[in-house]
Amino acid sequence: MRIRKNNIFYIILGLLTFALILYLEYNKKEELNWFPSYVAQHKIPYGTKVLNDIFEKKFSTTEAVTVPPFEFLNSNDNIEESTYIFINNSVSFSKAELETLLDWTTKGNTLFIASSNFEKELLDTLHLKTKSLFGDEGLEHQFQHRLVNPQLNSKIKYTFNKSYSTMYFSQLDTLNTIVIGEVSNASGNATDFETHPNVIQQKFGEGNIILTTFPIAFTNYFILKNKNSTYTAGLLSYLNNEKPIYIDAYYKSGKKFYSSPMYIFLNTKELKWAYYMILIGAFVYVLFEGKRKQRAVPIVKPLQNQTLAFTRTIAEMYYEKGDRKSIAHHKIAFFLDYIRSHFYLNTSEINEDFFQNLAARTHHETHEIKDLFLIFSSLKHKQHITDVELIKLNTAIENFKAKAHGK
Incomplete structure (x- = not known):
């Protein structure tokens, strides 16, 4: 008790x-979700909901493009004097897609790409190279960003300390490139830092290409922190707000819509814990009630493999009948099937290449393979086969198999 x-x-x-x-x-x-989604509908720190609201309020004509650029531009041949914006942690085009974008840019359009990484073809075309700028050792670090144009308050420096590294352009085509923004490593106690270009503009045909290696400048976290919105506004001032602006919604790290119904449960606190409680309750029920009411599982004996007995019976029938020639032909046929299934060689053509390939895969010399197949050939052309020849055939095949498997 x-x-x-x-x-x-x-x-x-x-x-x-x-x-x-x-x-x-x-x-x-x-906890905050710091995933870099760059999706216009996401309100998480690295979403672009605030930027999307700015486009809707400050720019006259904006449109989200949810299909690949290749498909969009080919189906809209009349798009001219407009801007195509790509913002993501990494933007990588296929060769045909990049050619289509560059061809579209030469007609007087603007291509704006904000990405930490660019494909080599685009950099080579614009004679650019990129490199990583790392923060100093330790936990305290920050990068300072500024705009070069004096009309955009070039003396103001905008800090960002949520990353241990940032990208910049280490090589420029100085004759055709205009530097818009720079970045410096502001870690430590020093006051003078080496600046590196991270926002540039190039004339391309009749149009322009603007590249920035700092896509975080367009995220909710950066825009809403301190007075960083002035920096983002300065970058957007290089766009013509009187012409159509197309914003890419295809090359995004995050998803705009969640196809899984479980997202509704797991993203809502109350539903998530209700779901967990159901799972825990089901587990407890199975643990206690299942042990009490579970019936004994009957033992079912597996079916025996009768292949060996069947083969032995057929062989004895052939042997008692004295049809040794059929036995020899079957053994040769089974051996060829063994070669196909174990060494993956085609046995329809027996030639010098076949002998060399089989020898290389079975630890045999080529002449040994030829001697074995010479036995096969001689038996196929004989009308009658003796017990001695049949035993010799079987011994040769078994010896081959033993050596082939390293025994």
Whole structure:
């Protein structure tokens, strides 16, 4: 009786502990999602909901493009004097797609790409190279960004300290490139830092190409922090707001829509914990009720493999009948099938290449393979085969197999 009371005490203690854990987990402050999605509908730090609102309010004609640029430009041949914007952690075009974009740019359009990485073909075309700028060792680090144009408050420096590295253009085509923005490593206590170009503009045909290696400048976190919106506004001032602006929604790290129905449960705190409680309840039910009511599982003996017995019976029938020639032909046919299935060689043509390939795969010399197939050839042309010849054939095949498998 005392043992039973102790069990009840431990069960109650375990349930209270479990309830306390659930309470603490439920009331725990939800962590921010720092995934770099760059999706216009996302309100997370690295989404672009704020930028999308700016486009809708400040620019007259904007349109989100949800298809690949190749498909979009080919289906809209009349797009001219407009801007095509790409913002993502990494933007990489196919060769045909890049050629289509560059051809479209030469007609007087503007191609604007904000990405940490660019494909080599685009950089080679514009005679550019990129390189990483790393923060100093330690946890405290920050990068300072500024706009070069004096009309855009070039003396103001905008800091960002959520990354340990940033990209910049290490090589420029100085005759055709205009530097718009620069970045410097502001870690440490020094006041003078070496600046590196990270936003550039190039004339390309009748149009322009603007590249920036700092796509985070267009995210919710950067725009809303301190006065960083002035920096983003300065970059957007290079766009013609009187002409159509097409914003890419295809090359994005995150998803605009979540196809999985579980996203609704797992993204809502109350539904998520209700789902977890159902799973835990089901597990407890199976653990206790299943053990009590589970029936004994009958033992079902597996079917025996009768292949060997069947083969032995057929062989004895051939042998008793004295048809040794058929036995020899079957053994040769089975051996050729063995070569096809184990060494993956075609046995329809027996030639010098076949002998060399088979020898290389079976640890044999080429002349040994030829001697074996010479036995096959001699038996095929004989009208009658003796027991001695049949035994010799079987011995040769078994020896081949043993050596082929390293025995």
